[in-house]
Amino acid sequence: MPHDLSSSRTALRICPLCEATCGLSLTIEGTRVTGARGDREDVLSHGFICPKGASIGGLDADPDRLRTPLVRRDGVLTEATWSEAFDAIARALPALAEEHGQQAVGVVLGNPNVHTVAGALYPSALLSALRTRALFTASTLDQMPKHVSSGLLFGDPNAIAVPDLDRTGHLLLLGANPLESNGSLCTAPDFPGRLKALRRRGGTLTVVDPRRTRTARLADRHVAIRPGTDALLLAALAHVLFDEKLTDPGALAGHVEGLDEVAAAMAEFAPETVAPACGVDAATIRTMARELAAAPAAAVYGRIGSCTVEHGTLASWLVDVLNILTGNLDRPGGALFPLSATARAPRPAAPGKGFALGRWTSRVSGHPEAKGELPVAALAEEIETPGEGRIRALIVLAANPVLSAPDGDRLDRALGGLDFMVSVDPYLNETSLHADVVLPPPPPSRSAHFDFAFNALAVRNQVRYTRPAVPLEDGLLDESEILARLVLAVSGMHGADPSAVDDLVIDRTLTRAVADPHSPVHGRSPAPLAAALTGRTGPERRLDLMLRLGPYGDGFGADPDGLTLERLLDHPHGIDLGPLRPRIPEVLTTRSGRVELLPEPIAADLPRLRDALADRDGPHALVLVGRRHLRSNNSWLHNIAELSGGSNVCTLQVHPADAARLGLVDGGRATVASDGGTVTAPVEITDAVRPGVVSLPHGWGHHRPGTRLSVAAARPGVNVNQLLDGTRLDPLSGTAVLNGFPVTVTPAMTPEPATATVAPMGTPVVPRP
Template sequence: MSQTHFRTCNLCEAMCGLAIEHDGKEVISIKGDVDDEFSQGHICPKALALKDIYEDPNRLKKPVKKTADGWVEISWKEAIEEVAQALANTRKQHGADAVGVYSGNPNVHNSGAILSAPEFIKELRTKNRFSATSVDQLPHQYMAYLMYGHQLQIPIPDIDRTDFLVILGANPIISNGSLLSAPNIKKRLKNIQDRGGKIVNIDPRFTETSAKSDQHLFIRPGSDVFMLLSMLHILIEENLVNLARFENHLNGYEDLHQLVKDYSPENTAEITGIESDVLTDLTRQFANTAKAVLYGRMGVCTQEFGGMCMWLVNVLNILTGHFDEPGGYMFTSPAIDLKPQISKGHIGKWKSRVRGLPEVGGELPSSVMAEEILTPGKGQIKAMIISSGNPVLSTPNGAQLEKAFESLDFMVSIDIYINETSKLADIILPTATGLETDLYDIIFHTLAVRNTSKYSTALFDKAEGAKYDWEVFRALKMTYLKSMNKMSLSKRLKIGIAHLFSPEKMLNILLRRGPYDLSIKKLKQQPHGIDLGALKSQMPDSLYHKDKKINLLPNEVKEDLKRVKQKLDTFKPDDFLLIGRRQLRTCNSWLHNSQRLLKNNSCQLFLHPKDAEKLGLQEKNSIMVSSRVGQVVVPFETTEEIMQGVVSLPHGWGHKGKIKLDVASTSPGTNINELTDENFVDLLTGNAAVNGVAVKLEAHKN
């Protein structure tokens, strides 16, 4: 007899509610939960992959060890002890920094990992910590810390109440929202227009979101900072600034006038590709609309001025009276607020050994990972822990990183697949996943367009002998401390007490500390979730700066403006600039082993027909694309939906080598990160600049 299980999809940030029909052993169907308080029945095609992942014959369920004869299964006891001993030996011989850690995106979609991994990583005492953050949203966190006093105090656009939405460097109809949890965002955007509002999309490509917008503007990749500075120039010159109730809660406003004097829209039009009168009109509309918001995301974060762009996005929303107001740039009030539980953040307490890039919030930029492994000397990384990540496909210069991982003394991957990264490990520790785990989206409830709360119980029991991620991290922590002879009586008692608290019990404590009188018991009684209301104004009380003022012009920004000015003064257009592209049926390098999702995906380079004509390209040709770090040959498609001088390649592809992904291997595609440059970063934040990479093109006959 079939039953229905309700849960949240954990494959992207939208948190769509699912109604899963099953017979207790197998999934029969997956549909949208029409009664879900947040998503109201909407799902995207990715949700069906939960069944595929659960049933995937390639999915690992027991630890495996690499031997001369290939991968062999080993017991959990042997695997945990061998990993812990290898890490302890590395630390004893070479020091704590000889162990490196990389955490991938799936950890953020997993409440068990969020609550357990940090305690294990803390015991390693290493400064060589990396994550997907620095190939993604680091500029958001960097500016949240500098401007508002906490790295997680990140404002989001209140799109459900805005009347004028400017989308810069984002394609939410495909991403389903990013740092903007908004299920059925297509409908939410349509609602803006239905109430008489307007959507403007600014992107080097005419995207799926552009097609649903009222206006689209092409912009040269990497030039967003100049457009934003020109918007600030216009606001000040035309007296369009509206400080509203923040007039007495800003530090640094008076200095902005002098800093933007050189950035008139006439002075930046050549570098951005946006005509001065068009930008002036846009700025006036934005400033003069009561409920308006500017939203900047991946395209503005992952470029050489990512930090400056996010500073300006915040400043423009603040100075137009659209900050902390309904329909503008607002903060959430989540049922579980991690901000009081974790560090506010810090910048530059230490720097990377080779290039000297600063840590941010305790992590070094992922772009320095390979050089920290390959460069001899004190502090050289000798062993790596990769937690639910595939950085060979997802970080710059993947080919170099692959060589670096191959050179390690020891590497362990916590992963359910043998993929392009985990294939390089000595041991792989697979955890129960997806439908086998409970879920509370701690992070994404904090970034949602409405305040909601929902707890999903596991649909299926984990396989016999399998372990949850939190069980793995706890076992590694205890065994590692024993190997290091760090298990004093007090430490043993402390760990023993901590181990009494499952993630569910920890979540229950956090819920009870929150403002809504919630508990796990109450959430279990509401399987469709609980709506806690629209976003609310909360400034300046929720500022983390002691003076309760917004740091509108941080010293770090003042210094980096010199780099921006130098770029403007010395600008020379490159032949071609490469940008990434996200696809609806995948998440980064996830999901290509699902046949139903792979069949409608392809890996082709987009370029403008006039560029193809200049290069003498024929439809049956492929293109050789080269950058400083490598070259690839890829099929292409001409389209007028991309700016001339710009080419676009989707990310997450490049399946090759001794992987065990039977479906993905049938359509390997090309890894864009064989072209992205690990030396091309935003020098302010250290975030990878994977967009706006200079490349050369030439025809390649098949």
């Protein structure tokens, strides 16, 4: 039914602004979102809402959002029609690939892609059409160490166990601040409420963080670790478990190999040996290990602070090792593997293909691929360095690597040297201003929403889907159509109906399904199955297909009570699919069919961790860590006036003792220097950071002229990643070391920098250098 645009109404929408995926109830006047509150009937969030969700109307109506494509003509970006935009892409990209080879076209995917239906469904088709290995994503600035460790342990890089927050009795949390982030690689609306409930039922919360964050203030114990040494602390905990004979894998015992080898590998990491390096006394480490082993149900959970460090993969591996050693992996109250409604239906347990690293390497520095991706920190050199395979064209989907990757100044220059660039982005930001074509997706209220990625990380199995709350305005294209047309433009099918992309994916999926003896449609004909799919759009038909073939699906009639899109639409607040349950061995796809506790790449990297025991700086050395803000998400939301101010500020936090030694004053300015350069920021003196640590938030630095980010440019802040030159990487995952790197800090004598020059809407912008 068409929407009634003549009066006030309410509509449901799943929030796309962080990993909590809360259900929202929007108030809409005509086509304008005038209010947002939590949906109390939502099966996962139960009415919880944070400031980001409450401000979705401001994001929706931001006057700086692009409403029409931009195409570069005579060196200047100007407004264009959609046909002109896709014509330009179809002329340029296939010709560049033909002349210089497929690897000359690179793709960059930002993390907003996992928050949209289109971003989940179409990049794989785009990469297939381009046949390029030059893929760079935000994963190598965030969670790639967890994917690598999961791949090596379990055979599947997406087999990520999440803490069973609602049933655990003991939670050890490292490098995470869910009271600000709302959770990461753990989809849990009202994470704060769940932690408070843990405390109320007599459970224990231990937080390991160099800052006394809001989460740390809630904890029973806050361990102020030296940044970057999480893997050492975790290894010491494992040492105690072996040394004091506290290991008990429980039901996993028959599915694990390598226990003795891990015990031998941990022998050198006694708490007394590790304590000086990580800044945590040996007695505390031993107590933490004993409490973890004694808890009836416990979970260890590590996130970005333990990932984006020099031993990020080892730390991620040790998180699961500790859960295994204490019998808490794959049991209620411990850490369990979710089963989403669009996952592949469980198969009989059997050995699989395993997980391989380094199947190819980057052209310039020889960085090994991980999960099919190259380090985004290497993007600039892949563009700048002459030779065969040099990246000459780039497709950037919802990414802003000029701010999110190391040495944005270098990348800024490199992007200016591309032959052609396409950016799919609602803003003209620090990266998209370099594009030859900018394709803007519509505001969130105009888009359907389904969480393909985050349902696979949720603390409770459930499924929810919301259709667009507001119809598309004339002149806008749905994001799925934009990406489908982009696939057609680069694949030689320019001008075909966008549904051709969806039809092709559906046909391929059903062809594989009917040939699979474990599929509920084995032996049937694909054509009638495709004809039975429902949905108004290609993406909805694909969603219906995935639901029907998924673990709760109807199997196209095999289970009449099973899940379909039509059934899901009948439940606008979602369908609860029950608590997490044990899933080993069905999740294992290693070559042995078992949990391979000490895979060879991990064993080969352990000597580097041993070397870190002696790699300690002097008493006055400083290291830097980032920090999260509840009212922000990386660089996305700095242009929303409702979310600016308050604690959401770009300041350098410094401990009082360090400030006194360095001659810094609260509210003054300090210059921070490291491998990649310097930044100057206001000083905030606080004992919330431990001595020897300073903190700058991530995602700032909105000072470049030519963007259309008027609110962000008025409060630009500084780009903490400019302190890095891209050479500090976790070698196994290629993840940039964004935390725990050394810096020098001095009082600044320079005045506060000017704000950026913002290009008004409707004017030509950004001549290419």
